[in-house]
Amino acid sequence: MKEYVMGNGAIALGALKAGVNVACGYPGTPSSEIIETLAKYPHEGLHLEWSVNEKAALEVAAAASYAGARALVTMKQVGLNVASDPLMSLAYVGVEGGLVVVSADDPGPISSQTEQDTRRFADFARIPVFDPSSPEEAFEMIQDAFACSEKYKTPVIFRPTTRVCHGYASVEAQERYQPKAFAGFQKDAGRFVIFPRLSYKNHGLIEKRNVRIGEDFSSYRYNTIEGEASEKAVLASGISYMYAKEFLKDHPKIRLLRIATAYPFPEDFAKKALSGVKEVLCLEELSPYLEEQLLKLAGKHALSLKVCGKLTGHVPHMGENSADSIAAILQEFLGIDAPKGGRKITDLPSLPVRPPVLCAGCPHRASFYAVKRAMAGQKTYYCGDIGCYTLGNSMPLDMVDTCLCMGAGVTMAQGFSHVDGEGKAFAFIGDSTFFASGITGVVNAVFNEADITICILDNSTTAMTGHQPHPGTGINMMGHDAGKISIEKILQGIGLEKIVTVDPLKLDEAIEAVKECASVRGVKAIIFRSPCIAIERSGKTCSIKDSCINCKACIRQTGCPALSLSDGKVTIDASLCTGCGLCAQVCPVHAIGGEGDE
């Protein structure tokens, strides 16, 4: 039967069809729904896990693959940086069962720190990469990726982008799936123990093999040629191919090439497809990867071919492409005079800006506010991290001075403490991020005698990516209760002497806890514990009493989106308010009550 699913769902269903035995990943937009979809469909015999981070996920998968199992690893593009250590080595060792690493790129970027291009990683690691341009293709192509991995005994990267991951289409779903039978691990130290000698030998073999894979890819079903032979041609990949196709449906004679396997580059295919072509335009997102491959091709074979794209200023280096940007670029390149799309917009009123904010009632707001109040007037460093709480940077909280990458808040606070003995350095880190990459930072802080206060914002979930469980929440993806791993006990084990757990919504207690921790030297931790409003609804709301003097302190200090002005009066939007009561504790005249307060 056909089911209407997200691109990530299509990838999951394709992997199930390929008989995947083990699937692991770490949540990250736009990749998170792959593991979640696997959990929703019957998957008897499949080991499924949210791993503690991407490195762990890939290592779990690598061993499963050594044993002959088919393994899927999912992450976002920056997650591949974390998994790069095992990936680089695994590329040398190779695999037994098919192993596919899905690394979802995020042009824009829409929800990421970087606009890095996973195809470069494939090239760097010398392993094949598949690049789907729609959810339907992703469903088919992930199966091809498993087959390719097994055929050449190499890990394979599968690289969708946001618009493929989050696009919806119909794909085939089965009543049940059969995981692939596999032989089990055959000990072979000469193969599975990486030593310099082995790497030297395999390096040579890998380069030879990649030439063969490139030849193979030259007849790959998703490397396609459309239109007629012409002097000007267009090369597109990923979602940009669909945008180009959308525009070129009115110009069917234009030659359109699509390369779905960026590395190893299908040289024969490209050479044949470009014969007679004098000028080619490359449409791709992130980096000019295919464009550079064509430049290499032209140099290697002394082709008289002009290659246009990002390097020639035809296509912007940064941001997403769109149906409209591609249409405009194609019109100019092909000299097609078509009316500009879209209605004429004139006298546009000024639109309200809507930066993303912490939800109404979010406990993180209260945690940040407590630290802000406790440390008012003192020199501070507020080191943020990756998660919903990065939004603590927005006004009026303004409580994030730095944000770099997963786990960096804890270690960066240390850096500030070592160069400035006067200022008070704080790290803010969420519970899931703490487990993913915060713990080693705490060990580093204790060992190197840092003077920092670590604020663990424990909302009992991985909120930003859609509320995935983690080691602190207990229930794993196999549906088993593994027991909650205690953050307090971990910190005790590392040797912290000052560990305070507090409910951030009890403002006075929270402020006291911050003052207490900040006043002692060494590595201290405050665990602000209160569940995410999306997983635990209170059913309560706050209300404004008649005694309100309209001083707007509640709005100006908390910035809660449930509070606004209506006809000059402070009002609470009952549909957003969760009754957290932070505003009531901020109000100087006690004019905000909770439900049933009066």
Added chain:
Amino acid sequence: MNKDILICGVGGQGTVLASRIIAAAAMAEGNIVHSAETIGMAQRGGPVTSHVRIGETAYSPLIPLGQADLIIGFEPSEVVRNLGYLKEDGLAVVNTTAVKPVTASLSDSGYDGKEMTDYLAQKVSCIFADGEKECQRLGSVKFLNILLLGIASGSGRLGLQKETILGEIEKRVPAKFREANLKAFLSGFEIGTKKEEDKEP
């Protein structure tokens, strides 16, 4: 059938369910459908859109500018923000209730949506509905998405049978809210039908 429908609003307003119901109903009537949604950080109070594309030659998951047959707007300024997508003869279904961003509250900018609805009324063919008032009548703001879907259906611009949409709503909403959602759809449908008739000369 070829049809492009853009749904826009603010994160948390329930645009995703509306787009899934339209997509499912279009599929149930034998169409090829693609759609795309805003997911991730922007969902936290930021502008969100869903692009629903019905038809065989809709390759891009995003609707090209000027090609949407219908905009279903959950918030007036978000309709203005996305107006470039609407066809010359397209229709916008607009909830007139404004969602005030924190930035507006902090700066006392006084944004209330009025300027947006005035602008829309002047520029494009619209069906306006006071979502706040209608939802109060229906008992909860949670029914806003189904109400607007009902208006869109009543306007006749979705190109889908009312019964097909009702069937998909029934499949997707929890049993205890089924009655209320059906009521929300039907009252929206009535608004849509009536407003579209009013426009006839």
